[in-house]
Amino acid sequence: MKALNMNAARVNTKPLLTGLGLKIAVIDSGVNVAHPHIITAPHRFSLDQGSFVEDGPACDDPVGHGTAVMAAIQDKAPGADYFALKLFGPDLRASSVQLLRAIEWSVEQRMDIVNLSLGTPNLEYRAAFDALVAEAVRRSVVLVAPRHAGGRPVLPGIVEGVIGVDLDWSLPRDRYRIDRNCLWASGYPRPLPGMPQERNLRGISFAVANATGFVARACERLEARRNDLVRQALEEGF
Numbered sequence: 001m002k003a004l005n006m007n008a009a010r011v012n013t014k015p016l017l018t019g020l021g022l023k024i025a026v027i028d029s030g031v032n033v034a035h036p037h038i039i040t041a042p043h044r045f046s047l048d049q050g051s052f053v054e055d056g057p058a059c060d061d062p063v064g065h066g067t068a069v070m071a072a073i074q075d076k077a078p079g080a081d082y083f084a085l086k087l088f089g090p091d092l093r094a095s096s097v098q099l100l101r102a103i104e105w106s107v108e109q110r111m112d113i114v115n116l117s118l119g120t121p122n123l124e125y126r127a128a129f130d131a132l133v134a135e136a137v138r139r140s141v142v143l144v145a146p147r148h149a150g151g152r153p154v155l156p157g158i159v160e161g162v163i164g165v166d167l168d169w170s171l172p173r174d175r176y177r178i179d180r181n182c183l184w185a186s187g188y189p190r191p192l193p194g195m196p197q198e199r200n201l202r203g204i205s206f207a208v209a210n211a212t213g214f215v216a217r218a219c220e221r222l223e224a225r226r227n228d229l230v231r232q233a234l235e236e237g238f
Contacts, residue, residue, distance in 0.1 A: 009175040017238070019077030019216035025106040025114045026073065027099075028066030028205075030059040030086035037071035037190055044081035059084045065092060068189040068201050069117050069209045072173075075190050076213025079220075083111065087118070096120045096155075100128055103143070103156070107136045112219060115212040116145035117205035119154025129156040137161045140225045144212045146204045147182055161227055163215060167207035176214050178234050185210040 033040055061067045070082060085102050088094040099120060106114045114136070133156055136143055145157035147164035157164040167187035168177060177184040185207040218233035219225050 009171055009177050017217040017220045018079030019213075019220055020079035022077070022080040022112040022216055022219060023083065023110070024073065024077070024080045024212070024216060025083045025085055025109075025111040026066065026070045027085045027087050027102045027106070027114065028061075028069050028117045029063050029088050029092065030061035030066045031070050031084040032061045032064065032067040035067050035071065037074070038067060039074050039078050043079060059086045061086075062090045063092065065117070065201060065205065069115065069205055072189045072206055072209035073115060073213045073216070075173075076210070077216035080113075080216055083109075094118065096122050096125045100125070100132060103132055103136070107132065107139055107141050110139060111141055112225060113142045113144060113212060113216055115209060116143065116156070117208055119146050119149055119157045121149070121152045121154050123155065125155060126159075129159055132156070133159045133161045137227065142215060142219065142225055142227065142230055144183075144208055144215055146208050149204055163211065163227065163230065165204070165208045165211045167204050173210055176211060176234070178231065180231070183211045183214075183234065185214070 031038060066084065070084065087098055087102050103114060133143060142163060143156060144163045144165060146154055147157040147166050148154060156162050163183055165183050165185060168184040169187055171184065171186045173186045173188060187202050187204060187207045189201055189206045214234060215230060218230055218238040222229055222233060
């Protein structure tokens with residue numbers, strides 16, 4: 001696997017790849033299916049798995065965060081099938097146990113890619129995340145998650161076997177950087193008409209979402225979705 005110049009950004013070299021045939025779980029605050037940036041057809045769009053929020057409604061999005069995250073992924077991979085998993089409500093908070101449950105569901109359901117907008121700095125759960133990531137790798141489920149949040153390392157993004165993501169504000173949304181440890185992407189979502197970029201939602205969640213879109217394109221032509229092969233495809237510009 002060749003090393004990349006860390007100052008060189010990779011561009012999306014295969015714009016015709018759309019993530020066709022992939023199942024992508026988006027673990028976030030749900031989704032607003034009526035939003036104009038959300039694609040619900042002709043590919044499968046599922047809300048049947050319900051909510052991982054206690055006493056929460058199915059998968060409606062009370063804050064717009066999950067909607068913006070999914071839109072950022074769909075912008076790059078509109079051909080995939082999407083599964084919205086609601087993990088948190090208006091406070092954008094969830095427990096480590098809830099996060100583990102949502103990932104476990106995704107692995108059991110054989111999702112191809114799991115987008116995690118969040119992680120936990122609670123390293124007491126390291127063993128549980130290590131075991132779950134190992135099972136995901138065994139089943140060829142690709143997890144994409146932040147390596148850091150608020151300047152702190154977070155699980156499961158720091159676990160070997162996860163595509164760990166950090167944000168790079170200098171990158172445009174159609175480019176990324178990668179080395180053996182990390183994938184860097186823009187922290188901006190899809191732009192909204194009439195809203196200045198600095199006032200829109202932004203941050204590590206959207207770096208992960210943009211990265212997931214690139215991962216989906218890289219995975220589309222891979223027969224075996226092992227992490228080393230996904231990384232190699234990303235390094236080569238797939």
